[in-house]
Amino acid sequence: MNTSVVLFTADLRLHDHPPLRAASAGGRQVVPLFVRDRGVADAGFAVPNRLAFLADCLRDLDAGLRERGGRLVLRSGEVVEEVCRVAAAADADEVHLAADVSAYAHLREERLRRALEADGRRLHVHDTVTTVVAPGALTPASSDHFAVFTPYFRRWSAQRPRDPLGAPRSLSVPDGVGSERLPSRDALPGVSAGLAAGGEVVARKRLASWLRSGLAAYEERHDDLAGDATSRLSPHLHFGTLSPAELVHRARRAGGPGAEAFVRQLAWRDFHRQVLAARPAVAAADYRTRHDHWRSGRSAEEDAEAWRQGRTGYPVIDAAMRQLRYEGWMHNRGRLLAASFLTKTLYVDWRVGARHFLDLLVDGDLANNQLNWQWVAGTGTDTRPNRVLNPVAQGRRHDPEGAYVRRWVPELAGAPGAAVHEPWKLRGADRVGIGAYPDPVVDLADGLARFRRARSKTDTELHIKNK
Structure with missing residues (x-):
């Protein structure tokens, strides 16, 4: 077997994508796979706005892959089952994916690892794909995570993010691996009328514009409600159409107080991820209870x-x-x-x-x-x-x-x-x-x-x- 599967999750891009780079190393064939996770829908997180943006991202990713000789394989259902089916159909010996931080993602990863190993295949999980610094990489002496941002930011700032990777020039996808039809936002009810478009092409255009005309003034204008002077890159970070590591490199290259303030916000993003990774229960429970008796009725x-x-x-x-x-x-x-x-x-x-x-x-x-x-x-x-x-x-x-x-x-x-x-x-x-x-x-x-x-x-x- 000389084929890899890349399971895309919250990393829907071709630029600076370590799993894709590793999967295609040495001229290996690659199956780029996205699974519409039934568990996400069952948990109530598959809401119209994110489904619409996701549809844009998947179509854009497929177009980018086709420009390089590949294509996106789309499946729906239970992730572990679908990945194993695709790996078997492609005769792939390994699967690559980006690390995530939620309890659900960790459980899914472990189930996938066991299922693949039972079939004689390997799972490779890559850090710093959706974060600048991996959760758990920085810890204080007395705990498994930082509970206060300032000391975390001090340590975080001393780290040099890995160098961004270029997009692959070409990819080879094996024949015989079937795919569902890509979704379209036009078919989705309940989408906000002013929802922005998704996809890596849109994201990189937005980033270029922001670096050129928004970053320098960010420190003094980021709270200006009417001025709308924020980057509006958060949807692209959430879906991974932009790499946070690349953003840090490019902002620091630009330099200045605006860049420093923007990088600080990226550090806050990593800070929250390392808290959630260490304390998964805070998704629904107080991190520090105040014994509130919230109003009801x-x-x-x-x-x-x-x-x-x-x-x-x-x-x-x-x-x-x-x-x-x-x-x-x-x-x-x-x-x-x-x-x-x-x-x-x-x-x-x-x-x-x-x-x-x-x-x-x-x-x-x-x-x-x-x-x-x-x-x-x-x-x-x-x-x-x-x-x-x-x-x-x-x-x-x-x-x-x-x-x-x-x-x-x-x-x-x-x-x-x-x-x-x-x-x-x-x-x-x-x-x-x-x-x-x-x-x-x-x-x-x-x-x-x-x-x-x-x-x-x-x-x-x-x-x-x-x-």
């Missing part, structure tokens, strides 16, 4: 639904939530504000918000989503668990002219200047002009007092961030 659900629909009466929160529904994506500052409002001001369980984000976000990544929600809720790795973000103050700071709010909350298009952030204070014609926009679901002071009581903290113990 009809009133809490009504508040949560107003939050989902972007009708809380707080314009910057509603703008962020409506952006999420329309684009399947949300500005990073908007994510922080929306999460703080739900968990601190409304005192609703972070899992309610995390689930809604995963239902809509095209970059709905388990490690980043769950652990960022916990960071904001105060049950995660944040060393200041009781900070509260004031949506009015934050709106004035990060959307001072109200352009972001007016873009996503058209009811407030006529509200004058910064008054758009407190529409309940408008009077006369200005008040009439906002039509059916709702009053706030809760007074900020009342919400803060409720949160303080719930956490059983004194005023001096709280760190309230109203800026």
Whole structure:
């Protein structure tokens, strides 16, 4: 046997792909395989926006492979069974795939290894395909993972990422391995109207544009809601149409404060992955419990639904939530504000918000989503668990002219200047002009007092961030 199978998962690219490079070494034939995992669908993670983006990515990957003499083999079902079937059909002696961090991925990997070995085949798992530094590669003296970002970042920054690999010039795929028809986003219901396109070609164009015209100003503009000055590369990182190692190299090559701030965000991504790899339960359980008794019942659900629909009466929160529904994506500052409002001001369980984000976000990544929600809720790795973000103050700071709010909350298009952030204070014609926009679901002071009581903290113990 002189054939390898490459199992693509969250690494849907040809550039800087260590499994593909290793699988094709020495002129070996390669079967590029993607399995639409039944387990992902059963767990509720196969949502319309990510399925649509995935369809784009698979079509783009297939096109890139065909340009090099290959093709993508698509199967659906249970991953271990499908990989073994393809390996047998191709008479392949080895399978290559990228390492992942979730408990589900680890279990799938071990099951696949045992099944392949029973057939006389080998499994090769490659680190630093979806991360810059492998989870578990950096540990403090007293633990199996870092629980605080700053010391992790210090160690992470001292590592030199591996050199990126070029895309293969040519590939040879054996005959006789059947494939399903590639999916199309056009056939999917429930996709957000403004969902961006996926695929490596789109990703690399976006990256080139970002490096040329966005990176330099990133440090000073990344919180500018109306300016939309973030990279918007997170969906491509989630699906692996871009390599995080390559991004670090190219950002550092550009240099400057913007590049340093951007690289720091990539380090946060690795940080969350090493936490999830070491503590898989944090996907659903508190990393550091605060013994919260989250609100439940009809009133809490009504508040949560107003939050989902972007009708809380707080314009910057509603703008962020409506952006999420329309684009399947949300500005990073908007994510922080929306999460703080739900968990601190409304005192609703972070899992309610995390689930809604995963239902809509095209970059709905388990490690980043769950652990960022916990960071904001105060049950995660944040060393200041009781900070509260004031949506009015934050709106004035990060959307001072109200352009972001007016873009996503058209009811407030006529509200004058910064008054758009407190529409309940408008009077006369200005008040009439906002039509059916709702009053706030809760007074900020009342919400803060409720949160303080719930956490059983004194005023001096709280760190309230109203800026």
